[in-house]
Amino acid sequence: MATNHKVVQLFDAPAQRHDPVACDNCSLHSLCLPLGLSNHDLTQLDQIIDRKERYQRNEVLFRANTPFTTLFVVRSGTFKTTVTDSNGHEQITGFYFPGEFIGLDAIYTESYQATATSVETSTLCALPFDRLQNLGADIPQLQVNILRRSSKELSNDKSLMVLLSKNNADAKLATYLLSLSARFQERGFSATKFRLSMPRKDIANHLGLAVETMSRLFSRFQKEKLITVAGKSITLLDLPKLQTLCDH
Amino acid sequence: MATNHKVVQLFDAPAQRHDPVACDNCSLHSLCLPLGLSNHDLTQLDQIIDRKERYQRNEVLFRANTPFTTLFVVRSGTFKTTVTDSNGHEQITGFYFPGEFIGLDAIYTESYQATATSVETSTLCALPFDRLQNLGADIPQLQVNILRRSSKELSNDKSLMVLLSKNNADAKLATYLLSLSARFQERGFSATKFRLSMPRKDIANHLGLAVETMSRLFSRFQKEKLITVAGKSITLLDLPKLQTLCDH
DNA sequence: CGCGCGTTTGACATGACTCAAATGCTGTGG
DNA sequence: CCACAGCATTTGAGTCATGTCAAACGCGCG
Numbered sequence: 001m002a003t004n005h006k007v008v009q010l011f012d013a014p015a016q017r018h019d020p021v022a023c024d025n026c027s028l029h030s031l032c033l034p035l036g037l038s039n040h041d042l043t044q045l046d047q048i049i050d051r052k053e054r055y056q057r058n059e060v061l062f063r064a065n066t067p068f069t070t071l072f073v074v075r076s077g078t079f080k081t082t083v084t085d086s087n088g089h090e091q092i093t094g095f096y097f098p099g100e101f102i103g104l105d106a107i108y109t110e111s112y113q114a115t116a117t118s119v120e121t122s123t124l125c126a127l128p129f130d131r132l133q134n135l136g137a138d139i140p141q142l143q144v145n146i147l148r149r150s151s152k153e154l155s156n157d158k159s160l161m162v163l164l165s166k167n168n169a170d171a172k173l174a175t176y177l178l179s180l181s182a183r184f185q186e187r188g189f190s191a192t193k194f195r196l197s198m199p200r201k202d203i204a205n206h207l208g209l210a211v212e213t214m215s216r217l218f219s220r221f222q223k224e225k226l227i228t229v230a231g232k233s234i235t236l237l238d239l240p241k242l243q244t245l246c247d248h
Numbered sequence: 249m250a251t252n253h254k255v256v257q258l259f260d261a262p263a264q265r266h267d268p269v270a271c272d273n274c275s276l277h278s279l280c281l282p283l284g285l286s287n288h289d290l291t292q293l294d295q296i297i298d299r300k301e302r303y304q305r306n307e308v309l310f311r312a313n314t315p316f317t318t319l320f321v322v323r324s325g326t327f328k329t330t331v332t333d334s335n336g337h338e339q340i341t342g343f344y345f346p347g348e349f350i351g352l353d354a355i356y357t358e359s360y361q362a363t364a365t366s367v368e369t370s371t372l373c374a375l376p377f378d379r380l381q382n383l384g385a386d387i388p389q390l391q392v393n394i395l396r397r398s399s400k401e402l403s404n405d406k407s408l409m410v411l412l413s414k415n416n417a418d419a420k421l422a423t424y425l426l427s428l429s430a431r432f433q434e435r436g437f438s439a440t441k442f443r444l445s446m447p448r449k450d451i452a453n454h455l456g457l458a459v460e461t462m463s464r465l466f467s468r469f470q471k472e473k474l475i476t477v478a479g480k481s482i483t484l485l486d487l488p489k490l491q492t493l494c495d496h
Numbered sequence: 497c498g499c500g501c502g503t504t505t506g507a508c509a510t511g512a513c514t515c516a517a518a519t520g521c522t523g524t525g526g
Numbered sequence: 527c528c529a530c531a532g533c534a535t536t537t538g539a540g541t542c543a544t545g546t547c548a549a550a551c552g553c554g555c556g
Contacts, residue, residue: 105406155361247334459536479521
């Protein structure tokens with residue numbers, strides 16, 4: 001088995017299959033920065049990457065308003081980013097799965113804009129930004145790849161904004177589930193059966209809904225045979241119908 | 249006078265003051281790509297920029313799902329981007345003011361993710377992306393600047409997501425008004441008195457509210473002496489109180 | 497086994513949407 | 527210059543979805 005945990009962590013498998021010490025044999029290769037880089041350039045990139053140890057649940061990776069030094073790429077597990085308003089109310093601005101970048105929005109301001117926390121046991125790669133920029137001056141393709149990642153996150157965020165401006169809870173949840181589905185599929189996992197690594201409370205917060213509404217939605221969607229949920233595992237039964245729910 | 253229009257267009261002034269034909273003497277210089285570039289590099293950048301003619305109200309700049317070729321920078325006026333779901337319902341994903349980039353989210357997908365439309369009479373600079381990339385290979389600082397712009401928009405979008413997940417209309421409008429205020433101030437305009445170039449309907453749509461709710465909010469905010477509105481012009485009277493409204 | 501937290505379910509209040517209509521503004525043509 | 531058409535904005539009344547409060551339930555962890 002790929003893991004010795006009692007419960008198979010959805011995203012541990014690919015990272016551990018090869019136990020990557022280099023980008024070269026990382027299963028996330030094609031989702032990440034190495035894309036299109038020569039072997040020589042890849043070796044240079046490899047040398048500046050710090051492969052951090054394991055994060056347990058709810059450990060803080062960095063805090064909002066601290067100096068930006070490092071970009072992170074999730075290798076396994078899940079992270080979330082949160083901002084806290086002056087009332088102390090927390091708002092989750094994003095979940096991050098393997099191959100996704102954390103901290104891109106801090107490049108401009110040179111300080112992290114949100115607090116990043118692990119949602120479950122997770123690992124990641126750390127890319128010191130100054131060294132990455134030095135490298136980028138010699139490897140234009142690397143700069144392009146970083147920009148492309150940033151563009152991709154922009155594109156995601158726009159979709160999320162559309163999701164959030166829907167004034168209909170059904171549409172919000174349906175859209176969110178399909179977005180998860182697409183991201184999992186992109187990573188070689190099932191598009192219809194996956195594990196919700198984050199608690200209901202976090203999904204609700206992220207979607208701007210009350211936990212109770214979330215829970216009721218899960219129940220109703222199940223009654224309507226759109227999904228089946230059992231604790232953290234979920235199966236999407238009727239993708240087309242979920243799709244139509246998205247459009248109000 | 250800087251303009252011969254009957255009504256002074258808020259953002260016409262700076263663009264017309266110097267009537268820029270080159271980045272060098274453009275008043276948006278410091279907000280835009282030229283930042284930190286040598287004169288030599290700037291000349292090269294200048295040469296690939298196409299300074300488009302004037303757009304009238306409600307003209308389409310590009311449509312969603314068409315091939316991405318060009319980044320745009322607003323020189324004067326306002327643009328908006330919209331996505332349309334399969335029900336034909338439009339959602340405004342962003343407004344763009346002078347010095348802001350349109351199309352950054354299309355770099356990854358290589359097709360525009362939204363339709364861009366002028367909100368009022370506007371002008372812009374067009375940057376062919378392939379030529380920009382060629383130039384970037386020789387000018388690392390240019391690549392960095394583009395990435396920084398992209399990062400800045402990410403940062404903006406995250407804020408907007410926080411705004412949209414608020415389930416309280418007062419907070420949404422207050423946050424939005426303060427965000428406009430900050431952007432105007434950044435461009436050297438008053439932080440408390442400005443013109444809403446977009447119709448109420450568009451603001452409502454952008455914030456995920458009904459037009460009627462928007463209108464009622466404006467009325468109530470006025471009654472509570474937080475703002476004064478007269479048609480398209482608005483004055484923020486009580487920034488601190490607006491600020492507290494943002495936090496639910 | 498029992499505690500605590502995450503989740504579910506119920507009852508109720510309320511804020512925002514919908515529908516409807518009045519009013520105001522803008523641009524156009526006579 | 528005025529009249530009018532069309533659209534944007536405002537205001538009102540009523541409904542409904544979602545939030546809030548409260549309590550029960552169940553699962554995981556110590």
